[in-house]
Amino acid sequence: MNFSKILRQNNIFEIVGQCADELELETFVVGGFVRDLILKRPSKDIDFVCVGNGISLAKMVAGKLGSAKVSYFKNFGTAMIKVDNWELEFVGARKESYRRDSRKPIVENGTLQDDQNRRDFTINAMAIGLNTSNFGKLIDPFDGVNDLKLKLVKTPLDPMITFSDDPLRIMRAVRFAAQLGFDIEGDTFEAITGTTERLSIISQERITEELNKIVLSPTPSYGFKLLYHAGILEKVLPELVALKGVDTINNQSHKDNFYHTLQVLDNVAKVSDDLWLRWAAILHDIAKPKTKRFNKKVGWTFHGHEDQGARMVPGIFKKLRLPLNEPMRFVQNLVLLHLRPISLVNESVTDSAIRRLIFEAGDDLEALMTLCRADVTSKNLAKAKKFLNNFDKVEKKMQEVESKDKIKNFQPIITGEIIMETFNLKPSKLIGEIKETIKEAILDGKISNTREDAFPFLLQLGHEKGLKAVIKDLS
Incomplete structure (x- = not known):
C-alpha cells in the first residue's frame, strides 16, 4: 500500500521528508496517525520516528515551518512541535527492555524494526516512509491492516x-x-x-x-x-461490580443494577459527550447494594440510595484521583437529586416543591433531566414512553415556575450585611439562621424575593427573636 497521494495533501509530511533526506535520517510517520489514516478517522497528533537523533530532525523541521512552537525533552530524546492545529512529536527509533518491578523501560537506540516490535498492538505498529526513496510506502510487519479489517x-x-x-x-x-x-x-x-x-x-x-x-x-x-x-x-471500581446480580425472595426479583447502570451510561452517551455527566450515570445507583432491603408488602426497596450514593462520591473520586472540586460536586449533586424530578409528576405537587428542585439543581438542572431520561431503561416500550412523557410534564412545570419566580441560582434579597445593619448585630450563627429562614420562606412561596415582601418579614423575625431594629425601612 502506498499513501503518497494522501500525504502530499498536507505539506508537513513533505517538509519532514526533505529534512530527513538532508540529514540522511531514515524517517517514518508511525502509530496512531497511520491507523487512523487507514480507518479514515480524523487525527491531529502525528508521531515521527527516525533512525537517529529525533531532536535534530525536529529542529530542522521547526526552522522550515517558521512560526511553529517547539518543546525539547532531551532526557527522553523527544521533541514536540505545535503548528496550526497539529501536534508533531519526533523521536529516535528505540528498543526497550523492562524490569519486573517497573513499567519504565531501559531504552537504547534501535532500528525501525526494534521500534515496531516495542509497539503495544499490531494496529499501532504500522509505519509509512517519508524519505524520497520510500515516500508513502506502508511498512506493516505484523499485518496490522488485516487486523483493522477484522x-x-x-x-x-x-x-x-x-x-x-x-x-x-x-x-x-x-x-x-x-x-x-x-x-x-x-x-x-x-x-x-x-x-x-x-x-x-x-x-x-x-x-x-x-x-x-x-x-x-x-x-x-x-x-x-x-x-x-x-x-x-x-x-x-469494585463499587460498580457490587451492583451485579439479582436476588429473588418469594418469587420477587429486582433488576440487575450493574447492567441497568451500563444502559443508563450508554443512554447518556447517545446525547452528551460530557465526561462528568457520564460519571453521574455510572454512580447514580452506586449505593443500591448498601440500601437493598426486602419488604413482604412492597418487595425490594433501595430507600435512601440517592443520599448514600452522594456521600460515596467524594471517596470514589479521591480513590480514582478524579478532581475533587467542581466536577465532583456536579456528580454528587446529580446522584443526590436523580429521583426528585419523577416525584413532581403528580398534579397535586406544589410550586414550592418545584421551586426547591430548581434551586437545588441550579445550573445542573438540564444535566439532571438528561440523566433522569437516561435512567428509563424499561424494555416495555409503553412503560418507557409513559415515564418519558412524565418528564416532559415535569419540565413544563419547572419552566412555568422558573419564568414566574426566577428561582434558579437565586440569592435572597436580604443579605447578611442587611440583617446585621438592621439589628446592629455582629457576625454570628444567628445571622445564618435568619438568612436560612428567609430563604425557606421564599422557596415555600410565603414571600416573594423582593424588598417589599422580604424586609417586613425580616422585621417580624427579629421581633420574634427579641431583636430591636435600628433600621425600620430598607428603602
Whole structure:
C-alpha cells in the first residue's frame, strides 16, 4: 500500500521528508496517525520516528515551518512541535527492555524494526516512509491492516510479555476496543486476564486516564463489560461490580443494577459527550447494594440510595484521583437529586416543591433531566414512553415556575450585611439562621424575593427573636 497521494495533501509530511533526506535520517510517520489514516478517522497528533537523533530532525523541521512552537525533552530524546492545529512529536527509533518491578523501560537506540516490535498492538505498529526513496510506502510487519479489517486488537509479540512488561497496555487494549468498536483477539484477551495483578505497579492517575477514555467512548458499556470479564473492573471500581446480580425472595426479583447502570451510561452517551455527566450515570445507583432491603408488602426497596450514593462520591473520586472540586460536586449533586424530578409528576405537587428542585439543581438542572431520561431503561416500550412523557410534564412545570419566580441560582434579597445593619448585630450563627429562614420562606412561596415582601418579614423575625431594629425601612 502506498499513501503518497494522501500525504502530499498536507505539506508537513513533505517538509519532514526533505529534512530527513538532508540529514540522511531514515524517517517514518508511525502509530496512531497511520491507523487512523487507514480507518479514515480524523487525527491531529502525528508521531515521527527516525533512525537517529529525533531532536535534530525536529529542529530542522521547526526552522522550515517558521512560526511553529517547539518543546525539547532531551532526557527522553523527544521533541514536540505545535503548528496550526497539529501536534508533531519526533523521536529516535528505540528498543526497550523492562524490569519486573517497573513499567519504565531501559531504552537504547534501535532500528525501525526494534521500534515496531516495542509497539503495544499490531494496529499501532504500522509505519509509512517519508524519505524520497520510500515516500508513502506502508511498512506493516505484523499485518496490522488485516487486523483493522477484522476489527481486532492484538499484540505484535507474545501478549503475556507485552502486558507484563507494561501493564498499562491492559487498559489501553480495552480502551482501543471501546473507542473503535473492535474485539480483543482471543490469546490477547487471555493474556490480559492472566496479568491483571501487574496493574498494581501502574499509578492510579494513568489507570484513570485510560478509564476516562473508555467512559468517553461511543458505547462505553462495551468497554466496562470487557473490564468486568477480564477481572479488571473489580480492581479499579469494585463499587460498580457490587451492583451485579439479582436476588429473588418469594418469587420477587429486582433488576440487575450493574447492567441497568451500563444502559443508563450508554443512554447518556447517545446525547452528551460530557465526561462528568457520564460519571453521574455510572454512580447514580452506586449505593443500591448498601440500601437493598426486602419488604413482604412492597418487595425490594433501595430507600435512601440517592443520599448514600452522594456521600460515596467524594471517596470514589479521591480513590480514582478524579478532581475533587467542581466536577465532583456536579456528580454528587446529580446522584443526590436523580429521583426528585419523577416525584413532581403528580398534579397535586406544589410550586414550592418545584421551586426547591430548581434551586437545588441550579445550573445542573438540564444535566439532571438528561440523566433522569437516561435512567428509563424499561424494555416495555409503553412503560418507557409513559415515564418519558412524565418528564416532559415535569419540565413544563419547572419552566412555568422558573419564568414566574426566577428561582434558579437565586440569592435572597436580604443579605447578611442587611440583617446585621438592621439589628446592629455582629457576625454570628444567628445571622445564618435568619438568612436560612428567609430563604425557606421564599422557596415555600410565603414571600416573594423582593424588598417589599422580604424586609417586613425580616422585621417580624427579629421581633420574634427579641431583636430591636435600628433600621425600620430598607428603602
